[in-house]
Amino acid sequence: MKQILAAITACLLLASCSNSEAPPEPAPIPVKTVTIASRPIPNVVELPGRVEPVRQAEVRARVTGIVQARLYEEGTDVRAGQPLFRIDPRELRASYAQTEAALQRARATATNAHAVVERFQPLVAENAISGQEYDAAVAASREAQANVAQLRAQLEAASLQLGYTTVRAPISGRAGRALVTEGALVSQPEGTLLTRIEQVSPVYVNFAQSASEVLALRRAVAAGEIELDQDDRVEVTLTFSDGTDYPVPGYIDFYALSVDEQTGTVELRAEFPNPAGLLLPGEFVRAKIFAGEVQQGIAVPQRAVTLTEQGGSVFVIGADGKATVRPITLGAMVRDVWIVQSGLNVGDLVIVSNLQKIRPGVPVKGSDAQSTRKPASKLQPTAAAKAR
Missing domain, CATH: 2.40.50.100 (RNA polymerase II/Efflux pump adaptor protein, barrel-sandwich hybrid domain)
Structure with a gap:
C-alpha cells in the first residue's frame, strides 16, 4: 500500500513540474523583405485639374x-x-439689288460728267466758255466719282450682309x-447666340498650385535637392474620377508669373493630345506633375503598404527579429511603388509578403525579395514617351 501511495505522489510531482514550464516560442514566420535605400525618385505633385478646349467659339447671328x-x-x-x-435672305437680297441699281445709275452719271469735262477743256483754252463753267463741270465730275465710290462700298457691305x-x-x-x-x-x-464650337483635340488642363508649394520647390531646386529635366519639359499624367488612368501624357505649356490675390495660388496649364476624345471640356481630373527628381528619395513597393483612414503603414523587422508596425507619410504612387515622405530610414527591412499572417510582435525570418535601388527612370510612368 505504501508503495502505491509513493508512486501516485511521484506522478503528481512530475505533473506539477511539467505544468510550470513555459510554452515553447512559436516558429518564426518566413517573409520576404526589401532593404530601404535612398535613390533619385520623381518629384510628383498631385493637383486637381479641369479640362478645357484649346479653342472655343460662340456662333452668333x-x-x-x-x-x-x-x-x-x-x-x-x-x-x-x-x-x-x-x-x-430675301430682304437682304432685295437691298443688295437696290444698291446695285443705284451704283449703275451713279456710274452713268459719272461717265456723263467726265465727258462734259473733256468737251470743256479745249473750249476754256479758246475762251469759248468761262473758267467758272469749267470748274463747275470738274467739280460735278468729281462728285459723281465720289458717289460711285460710296455706292460701291455700300454694295460691298450689302454683299457681306447677304453672305451672313x-x-x-x-x-x-x-x-x-x-x-x-x-x-x-x-x-x-x-x-443672338446660335451654338458653340469647341476644339477638343488637343485639350488644355488647368491647375492651381499653392504659392507656398511653388516657393518650396524653387528652394529645393536651388539647394540641389531636386534636379529638373535638362529639356525643361514637365510631364503630367491624368487620372479620371473613376480611378482609371488617361493613357497619353501631357506637358506643362503655361506657368503664371504672378500669384492670384484671392486664392493665393499660381496658375498652371498642361496640353494633352486627345485623339479619341476621352477628355471632355469641363471634366475634373486628378493630375500628377513630374517636376524633376528628388536626389535622396525613399520608395516602397505598393504591396508592402497598408492603407487606413489614418494613413499608411508598413511592417518592418525590428532588432529583436519581430514584426513591428511603422506608420509612414505617403506621397504619390508611381507605377507599383509608393513615394515615402517620412517614417522610414535607410537600412530598414520592410516586409512585403505574408502580411495576412503576421501581427505586431510575431517573430519573422526575412529573406531579400528585391533591391530598392531601382533606377529613377523605372519609376517614370512614360519613359517611352520621353524617349520619343
Whole structure:
C-alpha cells in the first residue's frame, strides 16, 4: 500500500513540474523583405485639374432675320467654313439689288460728267466758255466719282450682309446643340447666340498650385535637392474620377508669373493630345506633375503598404527579429511603388509578403525579395514617351 501511495505522489510531482514550464516560442514566420535605400525618385505633385478646349467659339447671328434651317448635326465635328444655319435672305437680297441699281445709275452719271469735262477743256483754252463753267463741270465730275465710290462700298457691305445669312463655322471642332430652331427671330444688334464650337483635340488642363508649394520647390531646386529635366519639359499624367488612368501624357505649356490675390495660388496649364476624345471640356481630373527628381528619395513597393483612414503603414523587422508596425507619410504612387515622405530610414527591412499572417510582435525570418535601388527612370510612368 505504501508503495502505491509513493508512486501516485511521484506522478503528481512530475505533473506539477511539467505544468510550470513555459510554452515553447512559436516558429518564426518566413517573409520576404526589401532593404530601404535612398535613390533619385520623381518629384510628383498631385493637383486637381479641369479640362478645357484649346479653342472655343460662340456662333452668333450677324444679321437680323428668321432662321430657315439648321445645316449641321448637333454634337458632331465640323470644319471651319462649314454652313451651320441659314437665315431668310430675301430682304437682304432685295437691298443688295437696290444698291446695285443705284451704283449703275451713279456710274452713268459719272461717265456723263467726265465727258462734259473733256468737251470743256479745249473750249476754256479758246475762251469759248468761262473758267467758272469749267470748274463747275470738274467739280460735278468729281462728285459723281465720289458717289460711285460710296455706292460701291455700300454694295460691298450689302454683299457681306447677304453672305451672313449663311452662318458658317468660324473654327474646326465639335459643334454643340443648336440654341435656336427654325422660325426663330435672331437679332444682329443683340448678337443672338446660335451654338458653340469647341476644339477638343488637343485639350488644355488647368491647375492651381499653392504659392507656398511653388516657393518650396524653387528652394529645393536651388539647394540641389531636386534636379529638373535638362529639356525643361514637365510631364503630367491624368487620372479620371473613376480611378482609371488617361493613357497619353501631357506637358506643362503655361506657368503664371504672378500669384492670384484671392486664392493665393499660381496658375498652371498642361496640353494633352486627345485623339479619341476621352477628355471632355469641363471634366475634373486628378493630375500628377513630374517636376524633376528628388536626389535622396525613399520608395516602397505598393504591396508592402497598408492603407487606413489614418494613413499608411508598413511592417518592418525590428532588432529583436519581430514584426513591428511603422506608420509612414505617403506621397504619390508611381507605377507599383509608393513615394515615402517620412517614417522610414535607410537600412530598414520592410516586409512585403505574408502580411495576412503576421501581427505586431510575431517573430519573422526575412529573406531579400528585391533591391530598392531601382533606377529613377523605372519609376517614370512614360519613359517611352520621353524617349520619343
